[in-house]
Amino acid sequence: MTSPWLHRYAVLWSFCTLFLVVAGGLVTSNDAGLSVPDWPLSYGSLMPPMEGNIFYEHGHRMVATTVGLLTIGMASWLARAEQRRWLRNLGWLALAAVIAQGVLGGMTVLFMLPKPVSIGHACLAQLFFSTTAAVALFTSRSWARGPRMVDDPGAPSLHWFALAASACIFLQLALGASARHKALGILPHVIGALVATGMVLWLTVRVLMRHADHHALRRSALAVLSITFLQVFLGIAAYMSRLATADAPQPMPVMVGFTVAHVATGALTLASSVILAIQIFRHVRRPLADLQPIGVAVPSA
Amino acid sequence: MKNVLLSLAIPCVMFVAGCGGSKTSESTPKEEAAAPAASAPAIDEANAATLTGKVSFTGDKPAMRNIDMSANPACARAHAGAPAKSEEVIVNDNGTLKNAFVWVKAGVPDRQWPVPTTPVDLAQKGCMYGPHVIGVMSNQDIKIVNSDPTNHNIHPLPKINQEWNESQPPNGDSKLKKFAREEVMIPVKCNVHPWMRSYIGVVNHPFFFVTGDDGTFTIKGLPPGKYTVEAWHEKYGTKDVEVTVAAKESKAVDFTFPGA
Structure with a gap:
């Protein structure tokens, strides 16, 4: 213990x-x-x-x-x-x-x-x-x-979906960091936001539709969903505040505030998606189709 | 465990390297030194031409933005009477632009022009760089002074020359720095005070000028020939003019930057 x-x-x-x-x-x-x-x-x-x-x-x-x-x-x-x-x-x-x-x-x-x-x-x-x-x-x-095990039939499997969503959010954070450090423009980050938000929506709606009675899964999915929406709002606010204060002689508090909140919420978005992925791997039985290609022995029915 | 020990060893090495690398120096960057001024041929004053002119501004005069220095009380105290203003765009009373850098961009004979032995001053006073724009010859000394009761860091951001970043304590010793290669312009920041910004134009010859309160410029001592003259401004970019001058000729060249 x-x-x-x-x-x-x-x-x-x-x-x-x-x-x-x-x-x-x-x-x-x-x-x-x-x-x-x-x-x-x-x-x-x-x-x-x-x-x-x-x-x-x-x-x-x-x-x-x-x-x-x-x-x-x-x-x-x-x-x-x-x-x-x-x-x-x-x-x-x-x-x-x-x-x-x-x-x-x-x-x-x-x-x-x-x-x-x-x-x-x-x-x-x-x-x-x-x-x-x-x-x-x-x-x-x-x-x-x-764990309290549940089944989730269908393809693609929830497990791969959860991993893909976390990977997608991490890539999106990397694009954001690249824009922030002027290695890339803002466009890849905006496109990444659309893709990452779409992935999160798809994943969390599927979890909530099928496993709303599972406390750990529901709570984790709701956390990812709400944090992601907050993050999208903060991203727009950070960009708008940056445009609005572009001529200022120094970094302005409104821009600093929204941008730092966007960075911190980005960290929360990734962490909550990782937690959701861990909960899915812990509580959802992996479909047979996932297990067979990697050499896991599957008992015959 | 071996990996953990290795991971611990890396920052120790960085610590030692950091202590050595962080020392500030009054010496110049390790770049090629200029030939002694005495060995360079003097300008032929007898046949030299002169360019004069002004850098005008058209459109609505932009307001000079206030700078908020409250993050550093020592800076704020220096402007207790009236807030400091951004010097990005200063339109003079006669409709000309201050802090435009005018230089002969092309056509100057390729020779070793004498480098002035007098350094150009770059002051940090009232948490502002002064002058906002300076011009120097390649390998000419720049004397950097901190007159403020607060720390500054001087951080030029060249693209061609070597970048450096050094701190300067309150009322500390002056620093002598130089840039070896021609570069127009090099922004200079103070990261402690993010509103502080200056620009240095580094040119291989002495034919440049920074406009002042009347927006005019005078470039003397040019050999007869055909030249491209450029005016640079921090916000409004650059404009080029082709000009041909004969021996002893004085010619007027004007630039106009439209505002937004």
Whole structure:
């Protein structure tokens, strides 16, 4: 039995990571990425004067350090107390990811925002947040109660659909990061929004139509659906505010607010879709057609 | 476990590299040095031609936008009487544009023009760059001074020259910097104060001018010949004019930028 304190710690870790995504979004939106030219120290010290954009950049580093320490704590706790080996390994994977993320963040400063590194930093942040949300789920009491299996006949299978939706949302986040760091224009991100929203609609409506009486599936599907609609609204608002303030001599609060909310809700969209995919794999029996091609033995009727 | 140790080792290496790489320097970027000014041939003043003119603006005069410096009290205090204004577009009282960079883009004989030994000043005062636009010759020093009681970072964004980003503490020592290659224009940002922006025009010869409060320009010492003269403006882009000058001739060249 997993300690309830481990789950609470995982939830705290996940919230702090979301806050870190917000802090990172504030850095980019305020054009503060290079306001501290050195790394890992800031102006040669651990605590520079928090003035102007240094507040955002050094604040981001402080929150990142906190999340790094929390991740060390999580990996260590899982290694000592968790019986599921795969979950212990996931803790180590999270630790490796947060270290890689720190290195990428340092490279963005030292090499003055090379686009592939900045985009990689943004994408890994989204994946890392989804990992923390998944660990919070795996350590929860509802997970410990075990699955309540249901069938979902039809093609394509709900499992592949859920994976495709999460992959699609991740690609959409990568396109958003590419637009934000000026590697691509806005058009691919807009097209990606249409595709990702369509995938989410298709997946969640199918889950809600067929499994409305399944608590875990219904709750996860509703979460993805509502967060996705909020994300589309925030995307439009962020773009409109950017157009409206294009002539401003500095980043304006309305643009910064909508854009950072869009970035954070993007992280929530991916994490909720990952949670839905995990719940589908846990609670929905895989159709025979899915199992046979990958060599799983299927008992004859 | 080996992988975890390796992952931990990488940021340690980056830490050491970061400490070394973050040191600011008063030296110039490692690019080719200019030939000594003394060895370069002087301008033939006796036969030199002169270009004069103005950079005009037509249309409704755009309002200069206020800058909100409340994020940094030290900056806000410097403009306590009246808010600082964006210098992106300054239309002079006589209908001309300030901060237009006029330069001879093509036709200048390919020779080693003497590089002035006097640096061009780029100040950070009241959390604004001043002047907003400067012109220098390739390998001419730019003296960067921070007179503010707050940290700045100086971050030029060249496409041809080498990019750099260095901090400058309050009332710290001045920095001498130079750019080796011709590039019109190089934006300069301060990422601590995102409203701070300046532009540097780097030219291989001395035939350039930045318009001031009367919007006029004078380019002296041109050898006789046929030239392309360009006027650049931060918001309105560039305009080119072809002009031919004879020895000792003085010719007028005007540019007009229509507003929105």
